[in-house]
Amino acid sequence: MSAEGSSRQAGEPVTVFLVDDHGLFRAGARAELESLSDDVTVVGEAGSVREAVAGIVRTKPQVVLLDVHMPDGGGAEVLRQIRPELPDVVFLALSVSDAAEDVIAVIRGGARGYVTKTISSRDLVRAIIRVADGDAVFSPRLAGFVLDAFADRPGAPPISDPELDLLTPRERDVLRLLARGYAYKEIASELFISIKTVETHVSSVLRKTQLSNRYELSRWASDRRLV
Template sequence: MTTEKAPVRVFLVDDHALFRAGVRAELDSITAEVDVVGEAGSVAEAVVGIGHLKPDVVLLDVHMPDGGGAEVLRQVRTALPDVVFLALSVSDAAEDVIAVIRAGARGYVTKTISSQELVRAVVRVSDGDAVFSPRLAGFVLDAFADRPGAAPISDPELDLLTPRERDVLRLLARGYAYKEIASELFISVKTVETHVSSVLRKTQLSNRYELSRWASDRRLV
């Protein structure tokens, strides 16, 4: 007999009541995998609420008037090491991502995330995974790669591209037309087409839109 997995108990921390209400309503309506057990609109309320309810996952805003997500982590994480924190923020600034991850958050997603994607992120961090919105992962890798003695972070797929192919891809992802790319790089339109075909083949992608997203995820844009 299979035992049904208990829902992930979630605590929301955000200083905007309307946003908290929206997230709670969305999560409660679309899945039984998560259960929103509490919420807070300030650091002080969050510390008390998390300590009392001991949720599995805290969805944590990064910027709040009285200190923000990093301050909540500082006050709670040592006493409650089993509670997992997932930053949910409007900010995609590198310094915000790095600060909250160094403070102890397990992941960082932006508020553009869909409800279904947020559920998956909550479940994944609860299971022990680290979760980031695609373009944010590079900030974390770069930050930790900068530590003394750290191994350089490489991307095997990106390493397949030549420097000129990267130049073409970067401009393509920025919305340049083939003719504009040719002018910018002082090459022919035919050569641009050849490079794009090569990049598509190496990345196993099928169109310009997919290439743009691929480049953005790897912070080439």
Template sequence: MTAGDATAPHPVRVFLVDDHALFRTGVRAELAAAEQVEVVGEAGSVAEAVAGIAHYQPEVVLLDVHMPDGGGAEVLRQVRPRQPEVVFLALSVSDAAEDVIAVIRGGARGYVTKTISGRELADAIVRVHGGDAVFSPRLAGFVLDAFSEGPGSAPVGDPELDLLTPREREVLRLLARGYAYKEIASELYISVKTVETHVSSVLRKTQLSNRYELSRWATDRRLV
């Protein structure tokens, strides 16, 4: 071993969280060509992610935002208090402002969309591991707006909104966009009955009486 080899940095240990197995396979294949990162494990649900991160002790977690059992925000909520040293980088098909803001508030260090190339993703992983904040183009503006204190900026904290679970926020967002219950169920991979349960819970927590009031409430809080 040469002196250069002895001092070479080790690959960043990465754990992949996404509920689509085919996508995880593709990410693994893309990152396999990158010497600076190493995928040490993967998970397709919140429960698997929490257990896997504890077991494999990765340095960076690539985190999907939307999953059937709670999504990236729930993984962050459970893992960060136990393993504060782990860095999270959201990797999602969504470029919606509310999704970006939710995971950044939850503790993610960056947010990139699934249009990113394998080389760019590997570079983003290395950067967040090194302490940088990394965002796909235009997404950084959402974060600056949300956490700025200027006129018209989104509130950093909303006690009423904080009462809702990540899944309830997802259901509310789609409801406010005009989706029918069946369409929401299909979008989030849950049953219509589960959608109805979430809507009832949101109505109770917000003390509103119908979906039209909920839509106005969601619009006022920039969820739509």
């Protein structure tokens, strides 16, 4: 890999590379970004860690929009492989997850910011430009996680919860949306999975947590700051 930088020149658009394992989301995000502003241009996209690493090395974007959870390692693995060789590339995590452990993991890995997929398209454009210009950007609720991890307890790892650790990343995503009051159909749409898959994940979460209903799951998720 080359360590060549990709500094932004005044007046030039920010070059962006999209990393997300859902093709439909990438297509929508790309269309939105390119239609809203001449200040951002998408130079590539990838749906896996392997594709992401190869694409980022090839295109050398200024900003990478990085999904946190992917089947072959996720955003943290992309950071691990790219950061040492291309330190000038800026990473902005964009995820459905707002769990503290996810936020802290990618920030420790070198991401410059973390926003959730509830962000508006215009705010996402602003966030991209800000991180390209050197700012750190976080969705409002997430900044506290970063302060807790890096200011109050410098160098300390995130607190482990043995019960929470039993859940897969996708089960946590489903639980988080369920606890917010989403219907199964809405969860399926948000996560680009089938309603049957949502039901399977909920059943698995109920079994692992030894809880019996949605109300108990919501309270359990709230107690662990997943909501």
